[in-house]
Amino acid sequence: MQRFFVEPGQVDEAAGQILICGDDVNHIRNVLRMREGEELWISAGGEKEYYCSIQSLSPEQIELKIYYISRPDYELPTRLYLFQGIPKGDKMDLIVQKAVELGAYSIIPVEMKRCVVRLDAKKAQKKQQRWQQIAEGGAKQSRRMIVPKVEPVMSFKEALDFAGQMDLCLIPYENAKGMEETRQILSQVKPGMSVGIFIGPEGGLEKEEVQLAMEHGARQITLGHRILRTETAGMAILSVLMFQLEER
Incomplete structure (x- = not known):
């Protein structure tokens, strides 16, 4: 499953929403040709990762719905x-x-x-x-x-x-x-x-x-x-x- 990185400010946990913007928009829409309903993982550079689905796509941004949040330990402790x-x-x-x-x-x-x-x-x-x-x-x-x-x-x-x-x-x-x-x-x-x-x-x-x-x-x-x-x-x-x- 595809994984992308965003800034913390692009994540709204209360609303259950993540917005993707910048170069990743073109990559998702035109290179990977992903469509509404497809699922992906998002990391905002902290301890959490977000399992999401694409809600809408536009040339400027992609809106994701957060299904659930996990705290994996992929990073080394050192x-x-x-x-x-x-x-x-x-x-x-x-x-x-x-x-x-x-x-x-x-x-x-x-x-x-x-x-x-x-x-x-x-x-x-x-x-x-x-x-x-x-x-x-x-x-x-x-x-x-x-x-x-x-x-x-x-x-x-x-x-x-x-x-x-x-x-x-x-x-x-x-x-x-x-x-x-x-x-x-x-x-x-x-x-x-x-x-x-x-x-x-x-x-x-x-x-x-x-x-x-x-x-x-x-x-x-x-x-x-x-x-x-x-x-x-x-x-x-x-x-x-x-x-x-x-x-x-």
């Missing part, structure tokens, strides 16, 4: 922030999509020393808009209650300052110690926490970046004996944390 070194080509598209599916709360594109791609302000803004659209598509597909935010492109120092607000910061690194220490660090991730995860671009993080991150409180972890591609590393640690947190 906010996971993926700080991703900007990779080449369209790899970031895939990273954003899969990070959203795996429960990331936010994705932060980061310019690191080994990044081949360098974006000026105009290109960075355009890329961010595209990545945000991909995040919304991934959220709809995976039944997220929120659309994870893709932050503006940050420098490495800006990213460290941003991560300084978080309860724990992880940095997978090929020279990190064994799996037992990594297990101990990951066991510290509890519901209610905020956790930053730093992933380098192609070629990985430079030693100076790792050292600087550790000076800011980051903890080194290992992802095993194999060297993972940049588009794989973030997915690996997100998968581990998702499984660990879902069990709790």
Whole structure:
């Protein structure tokens, strides 16, 4: 069943009504060709989701009737922030999509020393808009209650300052110690926490970046004996944390 996101102000629980406007109107009417009486799920970015049917359609808005409201626990109990070194080509598209599916709360594109791609302000803004659209598509597909935010492109120092607000910061690194220490660090991730995860671009993080991150409180972890591609590393640690947190 189709899922859409609206702003809280578009929901009138007392009247049992939701109004959809903007780009979703065209998508529902002309792409999906949905009609009156068809049913769909709506999320307003909180803990509730609304099971609705289409009451009326116009070029400007779509009126929905709320059948019932539920409070599913689709979201992870911990906010996971993926700080991703900007990779080449369209790899970031895939990273954003899969990070959203795996429960990331936010994705932060980061310019690191080994990044081949360098974006000026105009290109960075355009890329961010595209990545945000991909995040919304991934959220709809995976039944997220929120659309994870893709932050503006940050420098490495800006990213460290941003991560300084978080309860724990992880940095997978090929020279990190064994799996037992990594297990101990990951066991510290509890519901209610905020956790930053730093992933380098192609070629990985430079030693100076790792050292600087550790000076800011980051903890080194290992992802095993194999060297993972940049588009794989973030997915690996997100998968581990998702499984660990879902069990709790």
